[in-house]
């Protein structure tokens with residue numbers, strides 16, 4: 131089956147920010163493939179998206195699985211024209227207590243996966259002379275947070291990677307941008323105590339956490355024709371927590 135609609139791939143679409151991004155891209159008229167780490171998560175995505183997309187299993191640490199997934203998408207739906215690298219976790223700890231495994235895992239899930247997925251979809255985008263790669267970074271790539279040396283290094287790496295790739299692919303009309311969310315209300319931030327959450331929102335100019343929808347709206351813009359002359363940039367969506 132080849133889709134009339136442009137195909138978008140959103141990693142980590144089972145919940146939180148990725149689920150909101152996928153729903154927004156469906157509303158925008160794309161055919162959306164969303165990933166989860168489990169079969170049940172992928173089935174739930176397929177059921178929710180219905181004829182507007184499909185759910186697939188993916189662990190972004192697995193290079194062979196990335197290759198197989200993109201091949202499956204190309205054969206069944208068409209080349210990926212919009213890639214949203216969203217999947218991610220945190221493994222916070224002070225550096226003195228951080229294990230090498232926790233360092234490697236965060237660098238693999240965030241930075242290496244962005245390298246692998248971007249590289250894999252570029253062939254189809256180059257052929258189409260069109261593409262949008264949108265990487266979900268974080269305010270902590272810019273704004274220091276103790277206990278997140280691994281995560282902030284990975285996110286800063288994603289931003290630098292995106293600028294290089296934007297230069298490499300610009301002549302093919304492939305844009306590469308990042309969105310740096312501030313504190314967004316998802317399971318990732320629900321793990322924090324009420325007290326810490328209150329202290330965090332006190333630092334935000336708008337005095338509240340953002341919603342996944344706030345990030346989805348930014349993705350919708352960067353994927354659209356309205357953003358066709360924007361590449362190599364970081365769009366901060368943080369309610370005024372950090373002003374670049």
Ligand code: NAP
Nearest residue numbers: 142144146147166167189190216217218268311314316318
């Ligand atoms: P979340 O609610 O915890 O959801 C994480 C998503 O990533 C889930 O879909 C999960 O799939 C998937 N995932 C986890 N490990 C994976 C792996 N190894 N391979 C593939 N997928 C994996 O997180 P979120 O808050 O929406 O965060 C989404 C993105 O925004 C992340 O990149 C995060 O760093 C970034 N971000 C979040 C905030 C915030 O305040 N929430 C702020 C700045 C940046 P399963 O459901 O199958 O586990």
